Amino acid sequence: MSTTAKAPTRRKRMPRAERERQMIEVAEAVFAERGYTAASMDEIAERVGVSKPMLYEYFHSKEGLLLACIRQSRAALREVTEEAVAQAASAEDAMRRGLRAFFVFIREHREAWSLLRHEMALIGTSAADEIEATRQQQTDLISNLLGALVGESDPIRAEASAEFVVGACERLAIWCERHEDITPEIVTEYAMDLLWGGLAQRATKIDTARPEHHSPR
Amino acid sequence: MSTTAKAPTRRKRMPRAERERQMIEVAEAVFAERGYTAASMDEIAERVGVSKPMLYEYFHSKEGLLLACIRQSRAALREVTEEAVAQAASAEDAMRRGLRAFFVFIREHREAWSLLRHEMALIGTSAADEIEATRQQQTDLISNLLGALVGESDPIRAEASAEFVVGACERLAIWCERHEDITPEIVTEYAMDLLWGGLAQRATKIDTARPEHHSPR
DNA sequence: GAAGTAACCTACTAGCAGTAAGATGGACTT
DNA sequence: AAGTCCATCTTACTGCTAGTAGGTTACTTC
Numbered sequence: 001m002s003t004t005a006k007a008p009t010r011r012k013r014m015p016r017a018e019r020e021r022q023m024i025e026v027a028e029a030v031f032a033e034r035g036y037t038a039a040s041m042d043e044i045a046e047r048v049g050v051s052k053p054m055l056y057e058y059f060h061s062k063e064g065l066l067l068a069c070i071r072q073s074r075a076a077l078r079e080v081t082e083e084a085v086a087q088a089a090s091a092e093d094a095m096r097r098g099l100r101a102f103f104v105f106i107r108e109h110r111e112a113w114s115l116l117r118h119e120m121a122l123i124g125t126s127a128a129d130e131i132e133a134t135r136q137q138q139t140d141l142i143s144n145l146l147g148a149l150v151g152e153s154d155p156i157r158a159e160a161s162a163e164f165v166v167g168a169c170e171r172l173a174i175w176c177e178r179h180e181d182i183t184p185e186i187v188t189e190y191a192m193d194l195l196w197g198g199l200a201q202r203a204t205k206i207d208t209a210r211p212e213h214h215s216p217r
Numbered sequence: 218m219s220t221t222a223k224a225p226t227r228r229k230r231m232p233r234a235e236r237e238r239q240m241i242e243v244a245e246a247v248f249a250e251r252g253y254t255a256a257s258m259d260e261i262a263e264r265v266g267v268s269k270p271m272l273y274e275y276f277h278s279k280e281g282l283l284l285a286c287i288r289q290s291r292a293a294l295r296e297v298t299e300e301a302v303a304q305a306a307s308a309e310d311a312m313r314r315g316l317r318a319f320f321v322f323i324r325e326h327r328e329a330w331s332l333l334r335h336e337m338a339l340i341g342t343s344a345a346d347e348i349e350a351t352r353q354q355q356t357d358l359i360s361n362l363l364g365a366l367v368g369e370s371d372p373i374r375a376e377a378s379a380e381f382v383v384g385a386c387e388r389l390a391i392w393c394e395r396h397e398d399i400t401p402e403i404v405t406e407y408a409m410d411l412l413w414g415g416l417a418q419r420a421t422k423i424d425t426a427r428p429e430h431h432s433p434r
Numbered sequence: 435g436a437a438g439t440a441a442c443c444t445a446c447t448a449g450c451a452g453t454a455a456g457a458t459g460g461a462c463t464t
Numbered sequence: 465a466a467g468t469c470c471a472t473c474t475t476a477c478t479g480c481t482a483g484t485a486g487g488t489t490a491c492t493t494c
Contacts (some may be wrong), residue, residue, distance in 0.1 A: 013472055037254050040450060051474050054441070058454065156399075160392060160407050167388020168381045175380040179373070192376050230441055230490065257481060268443050273483065435493090442493070443488070450481085463467085 020058055020068075022049055030068045032111035035062050036066060037164060065116075073112035078137060085141070099191050102138075103184035106173045113173070140168050160199050165195060237275055237285075240265055245286045249328035253283060283332075291330035295354060297322050302358070311364050314409050316386060319355075320401035323390045330390070355383050384411060 002216070026048045030039045041062055045052040059065040084101035088094035106113040108138050143162040172191055231239070243265045247256045260278055276282040294383040301318035305311035323330040360379040386408055393399050 016471080019472085041452085042450075050472095052451090052473095054473065062451065143439075148351060156396070157407065160389060160404070161411060163388045163392040163410070164385045164411050167391075168385035170388070171380045171384020172377060172386075175377060181371075187377070190374065194381050207469085208237070233440080236441085258483085259481070267441095269445095269482090271442065271483075274441085357475065438493085439491090441488105441490080442488105445487105447484080449481090453466090453478075454476090455474105456476105458468105458472080458483090460471095462469085464465105 016058075018046075018052075023050075023055060023065070024059060024072055027065050028072070028111050028115060030054060031066060032070060032114040041065075062164050068117070069115055073109070073115050073135065077102070077105055077107065081138075085145070095195075096188060096192055099139065099147065100184055100188040102169060103173060103176065103187050107176070107184060110177075139163060142166055170193070208215060226351055233275075233355065236265075236267070236271075240267075240272060240275060240282070241285050241289055245328050245332065246283050247290070248283060248286060249331040249339060286329075286332055290326070290332050291354065293326065293329060294319070294322055298355075298358060302362070312412075313405060315358065315362065317401055317405040318360075319386060320404050321391065324401060325396075356380060359383055385411070 023044070027039075027044050030044050030047065033039075034043075041052055042056055045055055046064070049052075050202045055065060059068055081098050084097040085094045088097050139159075139162045143158065143167045144159055146158060146165070169191055172187055176184075176187050236336070244261050247264065250256075251260075258269055258272055261282070262272055265272075272282060276285055291424055298315050298318045301314040302311045305314050320350050356376075356379045359382045360375065362381070363375065389404055389408055391402050393401075413422075
């Protein structure tokens with residue numbers, strides 16, 4: 001076949017940094033496409049146009065390669081959200097811009113998002129820690145934003161609130177994938193509404209006697 | 218070695234159903250312990266005290282075995298939450314009891330929960346669908362509860378709200394794992410507070426959100 | 435106690451992660 | 465222009481694991 005995707009072009013040698021970027025790019029695609037387990041190092045090597053030991057030269061192991069992909073995605077997500085937050089005029093605006101940047105990111109970088117979202121059978125491995133670190137990054141960011149908005153005196157409660165926000169948004173992001181017509185702007189507003197007002201804001205029957213529990217502060 | 222865990226007892230033959238339960242039990246432990254990828258069918262077979270082809274006789278493949286484990290966990294979670302909700306006196310009480318049952322479950326069945334939580338490198342496989350189905354189950358349940366509590370006219374918004382709740386609670390559950398002192402009761406109240414009142418309830422600065430500039434240094 | 439069958443095993447194949455040891459090409463000197 | 469160096473890259477392997485073919489054993493039934 002003359003139309004084969006594998007061009008018979010002379011494989012060019014490349015400087016280390018460039019080859020590394022190329023490998024990560026291909027690996028990200030293959031991992032997202034086949035899943036970590038089903039992806040084979042042979043296939044990744046072939047798609048890059050290089051032999052398998054090169055992958056091991058650069059990333060030491062299959063998990064090392066995955067790790068590099070995750071770090072890359074995490075850095076991209078961090079950059080995008082921090083930039084968005086920095087442009088905000090107020091604390092509430094910061095939250096809104098941050099959420100919006102997140103939802104835009106996961107729409108435009110499906111493969112990267114797929115890597116971050118799927119936990120990949122890696123219990124007890126360093127890659128699992130890496131993914132958890134990504135969530136921690138998000139949680140810290142939210143925590144800072146909440147600190148500016150909500151005067152939460154109990155640090156444990158503040159932590160729980162941040163986790164709550166991260167989990168809710170992560171789930172909303174996955175939900176978005178199934179709804180092409182939901183734009184990042186729309187889902188951002190949904191999130192802001194639910195986060196701020198809670199469900200009570202939209203409740204019709206709730207006003208009847210909540211069982212008393214300690215009033216906050 | 219007289220103290221070996223593998224007793225030299227004559228391996229007893231068992232009826233199919235019993236052997237099946239035993240295999241699922243062991244597999245659940247091994248998957249949770251090592252992760253799906255690192256777990257080996259040989260080890261599972263050995264721990265059960267049976268040869269590998271037996272596992273394939275019963276579950277057809279490694280993924281089939283995982284699937285059986287997930288189905289088992291899902292059924293258990295469903296049973297527990299539905300039972301809790303059924304005992305409720307009001308819609309709000311149903312939500313509280315459901316949440317509490319969930320948090321208790323994930324504390325008492327760490328291995329099962331671990332299976333449901335980790336998505337296990339299974340993009341595009343039936344096991345991934347199965348895990349998603351578990352979340353769908355939770356989402357449907359929440360959806361029903363919300364229907365009784367909140368008069369949401371927009372069905373899309375109702376769906377988003379349910380996802381929001383599921384995601385937030387899932388994340389809170391993971392957070393709980395790191396805090397031995399947080400009981401299911403406490404986290405249930407956190408969740409109820411945040412879900413109902415939202416963050417606004419606890420906000421001190423939200424109404425006075427002045428465009429205070431976060432100076433870059 | 436012979437026959438039938440459900441439960442079980444030994445012994446293999448194929449394919450993937452990971453490695454050892456050597457080949458190649460380009461840059462830089464002289 | 466020719467020689468030297470070394471980063472880049474390759475071929476050819478090992479060991480381990482998912483999955484299978486075909487035979488064996490113990491329990492039940494008549």
